[in-house]
Amino acid sequence: MGFFSKIKKIWSNKTEPETPGPVEPAAEDAASRESAAWEAELRLALQQAQPRLSVWLDLILQDLEFADDHLWARLQFLLDSLEVPAAEAGDFLSRFRKWLQDMDYDRIAEFRSELQYRLALALDLEDEEDEKSRLFIKLSLGLNKTKEQLSRHIDRLLTASPEFNSAFWEELEEILILGDVGFQTSSALVERLQKRVREEKISSSEAFKAAFQNELASLFPAPAKRIKPAPPEVMLALGVNGVGKTTTIAKLAHRAQMQGQKVLLAAGDTFRAAGIEQLEIWAQRTGAGFFAKKTGSDPAAVAYEALDAARQGDYDLLIVDTAGRLHTQTNLMQELKKIKDVLHKKSPGAPHRTVLVVDGTSGQNVLAQTKLFNEGVGIDEIIITKLDGTAKGGVILSIALEHKIPITFVGLGEKMEDLRPFSGQDFAKALLSK
Ligand SMILES: Nc1nc2c(ncn2[C@@H]2O[C@H](COP(=O)(O)OP(=O)(O)OP(=O)(O)O)[C@@H](O)[C@H]2O)c(=O)[nH]1
Ligand SMILES: [Mg+2]
The missing domain is CATH 3.40.50.300 (P-loop containing nucleotide triphosphate hydrolases)
Structure with missing residues (x-):
């Protein structure tokens, strides 16, 4: 369960967008009229947006550049709209504020990613496509050098070698070993791939790469479902x-x-x-x-x-x-x-x-x-x-x-x-x- 004990995405309910309330009483000061106006606008935008965290954040952070009162008001508004209990929302925001102080961050560009990460965890949204694709990009970027070592050489080999002959397999094994895949694993992988290419009559480099990716993925055991023990x-x-x-x-x-x-x-x-x-x-x-x-x-x-x-x-x-x-x-x-x-x-x-x-x-x-x-x-x-x-x-x-x-x-x-x-x-x- 996420940080927030109960949330409800009110704007993703298929209700009609709320119209702004009756005209503000004359006694209300300008500031509160202004806040009612942006809140109504933001609520409407959120209601019409796709229910995805990155989209919500784009809307919340629109036109903001710094961690100022506007940011805190809008985040508070987001959590209120999600019906996060006040104490939990307060706790979340004060932790985040403290972290910004510790890190000496002021510009939204410096902390947007961490904010999204925290919200994804707190709202239990880490499994959503949004976060998954963010993670995939991060993983891909992180693996750039490894990719260069492996996939670039494999691409070159596929272009240079017109058929899957013994020279091809030897060179593939060498590329894997140089890419720190290890001697035993490299031989085992090559053997599996050879079998697959033969059995599935693979002849194009696209089909080969798809089979290769599949073979790599199959090395990993599916994560075991764990039953949470009694705390601690x-x-x-x-x-x-x-x-x-x-x-x-x-x-x-x-x-x-x-x-x-x-x-x-x-x-x-x-x-x-x-x-x-x-x-x-x-x-x-x-x-x-x-x-x-x-x-x-x-x-x-x-x-x-x-x-x-x-x-x-x-x-x-x-x-x-x-x-x-x-x-x-x-x-x-x-x-x-x-x-x-x-x-x-x-x-x-x-x-x-x-x-x-x-x-x-x-x-x-x-x-x-x-x-x-x-x-x-x-x-x-x-x-x-x-x-x-x-x-x-x-x-x-x-x-x-x-x-x-x-x-x-x-x-x-x-x-x-x-x-x-x-x-x-x-x-x-x-x-x-x-
Ligand atoms: N780039 C990068 N640096 C990391 C990562 N994880 C840890 N580090 C850095 O690695 C260094 C060592 O981290 P520690 O957590 O002190 O390592 P440790 O195993 O506890 O070390 P000892 O207690 O000295 O045995 C720190 O400078 C970390 O910031 C990572 O995923 N990427
Ligand atoms: Mg240590």
Whole structure:
């Protein structure tokens, strides 16, 4: 459920547009007459518009350039019209205002995208075409370098090689390997494609590309439908140092809060003082709760006590950050295992999600990390960060084929809104699109 407990899109009801009320009493001052006029105009425009968030925002933000009183009045009007309860609307707007202050943003161009992201989450509209196509564009742009590495070379190969002969397949395999798809995955993919081309008697490059896209998409397991556990849901975040674990936790916390959940962050990386501080700063910025003990404390004790705190504070989601590096790798795995065991003893089912965060720019190393953490601790899902600007995004295909662990989110930049749900279908499409 979104941030707002109940919304009703009143203008998408097929009622006749409201006519402006009776003439204002003479006693009304000019300001309120002016506000009644723009409200009536905006209401009419919204009623006649397609019920899509981007369209609503275009109307709301029309002619505005700065975050001034007009903006707040119009956003308030939008939320009122959607019959968002006043307290929730107030909360949403004050959080957003605080964020603008923190970021020192003033121009609408600087924050329009974040505003749309927040509204999509809060209004539970992220699955609508509008947001999906925004995400697809973002994914495509983020994958530009990977695309260049793969799809440009494949296009060239298709133009140069008139038939699907052995030279073609050899070269295709080489392109895939160079695109960080990995040796095993590349051979497996080529083999599947060969079979398909033979069986379906594919002869044109268009048909080949369609089959290729289809084959790539089929590598990804359909996301499992999860039943939400009784709160607090516990998420354990793992990953080697520097991959973007802490910022990813912040982005997840931000998403969950915009979706109406109360989030607690626990500083399980007690190895470095800076690790604890960094998480605390993110907790403040995102408005999440924060739980920590002294540097050097036992991380399992942090997790244990944080779960108590999450229960007592009625939190919906507890996210436990962990260290990415200790004196030795064996120590790290033992420590992570212990955190997991302690959480499980305290609450059967917890941690409900053990998430491995990996850095997309590290290419095939990601596979070794996945193996290490999966064998050492056991992981349920993978989040890949820093896909923006890397040519090594092909590694996603190796993860899908070799590990069959679902990739749930991808990081496409440093902003809060840059962590988005991952879709294998979109990925395959983006990778091969022009
Ligand atoms: N471009 C880009 N940068 C990212 C992304 N995710 C994280 N980063 C950046 O990566 C850097 C490292 O992020 P952290 O969150 O500190 O990484 P960490 O894994 O917690 O690191 P340690 O705690 O030091 O082990 C930061 O500068 C982030 O802004 C992403 O999706 N895209
Ligand atoms: Mg960290």
